[in-house]
Amino acid sequence: MIPAPVIAAFHPPRRTLLGPGPSDVSPQVLAAQSKPIIGHLDPLFVGMMDEVKALLQYAFQTRNEMTLAISAPGSAGMEACFVNLVEPGEKVIVCRNGVFGDRMRQNVERCGGIAVTVDHAWGEPVDPAAVAAALAAHPDARFLAFVHAETSTGALSDAKALCALAKQHQCLSIVDAVTSLGGVELRVDEWGIDAIYSGSQKCLSCVPGLAPVSFSAAAVAKIKQRKTPVQSWFLDQSLVMSYWSGGAKRAYHHTAPVNALYALHEALRMLANEGLEQAWARHKAMHLLLRNGLDALGVQFVVAEPYRLPQLNTVYIPPGIDDVAVRSRLLQQYNLEIGAGLGDFAGKAWRIGLMGYGARQENIALCLHALQQELSVVI
Template identity: 55%
Template sequence: MKTSTRVLMGPGPSDVHPRVLRAMATPLVGHLDPEFLEVMDDIKTMTQETLQTKNPLTFVVSAPGSAGMETCLVNLLEPGDEAVICIHGVFGNRMADIAERCGAKAIKVEADWGSPIEIEDVKIALENCNPKLLAIVHAETSTGVLQPLEEISRLTKAAGALFVVDAVTSYCGTELKVDEWGIDALYSGSQKCLSAPPGLSPVTFSQAAIDALDNRKTKVQSWFLDLSLVKNYWAGAKRAYHHTAPISSMYAMREALRIVLEEGLENRFARHRKNHELLRDGLESMGFKFLVEEQYRLPMLNAVRIPEGIDDLTVRKRLLEEYNIEIGGGLGPFAGKIWRIGLMGESSDANHVNMLLAALKNIIL
């Protein structure tokens, strides 16, 4: 297999550190080997630390972020439940779709793509139903919006509902405080600001979420994602076999988490901000306009409007073929209209920003 050496500046996966690649190439031990159970324990502890939570039920789903999303929703929702789903991009829509597949009624709170959800709209929705949970995307990868969470968490709790957060793109790239912000269920992905290969989804559940799970009247519709089974493998005294964990990917996960903690969360967030500012200044000096208002912009996912007269695919193809740089196109209504430039984890790097700006100048100007 001969692959090109890409610089990954799209919406994920991001570049993976050589230490993580090497960890993944470690010969395997069995999935119930005492040495592997130690790896799982390490991962659990470091996931708690990076999510700033003490939740005992913190682990990694053996499948990508979308399966993490499904894990949160299928375990907490039952037929007939009402769920407030906030939608300001692709991933809010996906949550509503999954909630409905659970037999729940999705009460949708929508905002224009590129803007955050309004507090007032959340308040109205919560008042007009009997919500089991409210689900919202912290960092909308399809639009580049950073959604403030604390006030919405407060309202959700006041309404007696669980607060469910999609942190796929924000995790390890910007402030995310599970316990302090009162998050009851959260999922992320391995391949964004954590910079591990795609395929795994870190998740965490509060005691209130576990209580909701314990009080279900019906079985969870997915066997593979059923927390009442999975938790015995990750957290049970007996470490009961459920499925065969993706051992090599877990080795990678462990090493990626170690790198995050060696850097320190605050330093990592600051690096993401700094490289975002470098990119922003460079793009704005070339005349680019950001999709999102400054205060709501994600540092790790920069959505910029494609200038008039510039063809989306032509430029992205040239970036990839001539410069080995991947950036992302727009999704849904933004297809052909925006680019999504990722500065996630290892990809959040001043040299990368400079390379991209230079390549874009050569192609466009």
């Protein structure tokens, strides 16, 4: 026998998570998650899943029947949208203004689609004019894919305008709302979004590991018309839906992550109780507080003011400041996590998240004071 390793119980400290996600999870959600497990086909659990669906429909502002949580992280939600909708040889206009737009391209190509990219500088929002030109140049495109809130840069794109362009060109829209859902205005039905995915661990402040998704009637029709089977068995929505929408006759597909869904139920209930518009306003108000403080410290934002995400503040690391050393000290001395730069912004920017339960005044006070101390040497 290979011997058993001797390992102590893990006792994490209480951190303040102001990075790009996961965000802080409230004690209320953690308590919901740790309730006793019941079976994934138990009538009580099935009833709870119906409630999760209704709450997700509210959060997405949609009446889409096909609204559910994928049993895996946001990147699996992204993959679920592409593998179900895009068939080999179909063309997708993919907007790239950060890491996640490029991940969309990789997904298109891995399921045999043809990706036509519309590229932007990092930190810029997607330009509707450039997208309109690409749609006009590619009349055979079937989809327009873009990121609503780019987690790698902190830029917000105009999802309403982009989806209207998609409709004009008979394209279905595929929207990444991982960081936007619950943090900024998002109206799936009103804006005509056809497929959308998010993550549980950003502005919903739930534990990571679930990906809310929603598909419009047009998207569902496209899935039903497929000539080829979906390449992923696990993410095949025609199979998954027999579990999520079967009512009393729910068919087993895979074992749902019961306790994580307890947490999502509670996190979405908190959002519904606060009210979506109130949550959007709170993120905005907290962002302004942080911005004022950062302005006073002379810290510069990467994204121009009209396109800044309130829930993800990307700022240039001031000259002379040691990126890794400062973030390590924040973590070790203040139990405060802020995010490193990603991709093009690695070593150049920090990402300060104010997401969901994390978007509170005491967190901004801690962050501004700690940054003031750490940056005081050179500022």
